[in-house]
Amino acid sequence: MTRGCKRSGEPVEHVPVLRSLSSGNVRAVMEDGEEGVTEEDTPLERKVAAPRYSLLREIGRGSYGVVYEAVSRSSGGVxxxxxxxxxxxxxVELxxxxxxxxxxLxxxxxxxxxxxECVLQRNGMAQKMSHGNKRSRQYLRLVETSLKGERVLSSPEEPCFLWFVMEFCEGGDLNRFILSRRPDPQTNASFMQQLSSAVDFLHQNNIVHRxxxxxxxxxxxxxxxxxxxVADFGLSKVCAGLASGPGGSATTEDKSKPNVNKFWLSSACGSDFYxxxxxxxxxxxxxxxxxxxxxxxxAMMERITFIDGESKREQLGTYVRQGADIVPVGEALLENPKMVLSIPQRRHSHMSAALRKLLQDMLAVNPQDRPDAQELQRRISRLICDG
Incomplete structure (x- = not known):
């Protein structure tokens, strides 16, 4: 259930990506300068126009994809x-x-x-994807592949990729940022506020990150x-049917909207320690x-870390010691619901009583005893103002 991601700073050949057709029965050139196959353009399929981005270097790699730093050929933006x-x-499901x-959103x-933007590349052709496009054969084949659990879109010999173009975050991930700097109470407070704001926004829009x-x-x-x-929504769940506004987006002003905290999920997924x-x-x-x-x-407040078994990297994360072993907090609480967590964990911690109480509530065994995202954001804001 744990999904790791190996980071790499290795440069890659400066190559154009997402080349495609604007119209006509002509060839398209995708990455690495390879020619694709001819495919008839139809009014129902929206094609991406000409070379869009050039890859600069690989910055991340997972089990089913690679992340690159790239530059837009039109604007020069990274x-x-x-x-x-x-x-x-x-x-496909992820x-x-x-x-x-x-x-x-x-x-x-x-x-x-x-x-x-998101672009589907198949057989050297690139098509911009749009959510719920029932006229797109490629999009519907992707959905069918996910639902049926069997390959529908292409044969093993035909390359098929989804390209996600996103904003570039030059500061790396939270692990690298926190562990490469001295402790800073102001940064910690700001990060708490930002994290609670992001999760409140996602939950208001019926998205559970997971x-x-x-x-x-x-x-x-x-x-x-x-x-x-907040990134990497491969395990996220859009709780369909909960929104009261158009397009599946709920608003904080709408008091009659259903509660995302009452939408039950059953797939046991995520990363063990969290x-x-x-x-x-x-x-x-x-x-x-x-x-x-x-x-x-x-973990961020007290700089508690463990070594991830797969990536061998130091990770921010709290745990429970059982003899010589470290056990994820959630797993330990499942085995012993009456266990009292030692918050703070560090002997010389400067954690306030208000933050200690907030963490105890957030880590309550019974989900109903935890604050929801809106309440969490209010409590963190109050805690910071009082601190």
Missing amino acids: VAVKKLRCDAPEN ALAEFWALTS ERRHENVVQLE DLKPDNILISERSGSPVLK MAPEVWEGHYTAKADIFALGIIIW
């Missing part, structure tokens, strides 16, 4: 380009989950990574001060995101 393989149903989550939020962890929180420093960006007890059992709501945030904030 972007992040995630290339996801669509050669297996499980990969890619579509991210696509649906990011395209369901009708407005931007400073602390949620921004998707600029994989909140430091690896999936990126840092932008373009404004001069660090700005957090999973709530009820996620291990496979019966949980959006309150699982609050638990994950509690683990992250606790």
Whole structure:
């Protein structure tokens, strides 16, 4: 259930990507200068026009995709380009989950990574994807692949990828940022506020992230001060049917909208050290995101780390010691619901009583005892003002 991501700074050949057709029965050139195959252009398929981006270097690699730093050939702006393989149903399911989550948002939020566009590449052809486009044969084939659990879009010999073009975060992830700097109470307070704001926004828009962890929180420093960006929505869930506004986007002003915290999920997924007890059992709501945030904030405040078994990297995360072993907090609470967490963990911690109480509430065994995202944001704001 743990998904790791190996980081790399290796440069790649400066190559154009997302070349395609504007119209006509002609050839398209994709990445690495390879020619694609001829495909008839139809009014129902929107093609991407000409070379769009050039890859600069690889900055991340996972089990089913690669992330590059890239430059826009038109504006010269730097972007992040995630290339996801669509050669297996499980990969398509993860890619579509991210696509649906990011395209369901009708407005931007400073602390949620921004998707600029998504393009499907198949047989050298590139088609811009749009959410719920029932006229697009390629889009419907992707959905069918995910639903049926079998390859529908292409044969193993035909390359098929989804390219996500997103804002570039030059500060890396939260792990790297926090652990490469001296402790800073002001930065910690700002990050707590930004994280709670991002999760409140997602929950207001009926999105449960389900994989909140430091690896999936990126840092932008373009404004001069660090700005957090919640990213990687491959395991996210858009709770369909909950929105009261058009396009699936709920508003904070609408008091009659259904509660995302009452939408039950059953897929036990995420990363072990950040999973709530009820996620291990496979019966949980959006309150699982609050638990994950509690683990992250606790670890960030006290710089508690462990060595990830897969990546061998030092990770921010709290845990429970059982003899010589370290056990995820959620798993330990599942085994012993009456266990009292030692908050703070460090003997010489400067954690305030108010923050200690907040973390205890966020990490409550019973999800109903945890604050929801709106209440969490209010309590963090009050805590910072009082501090």
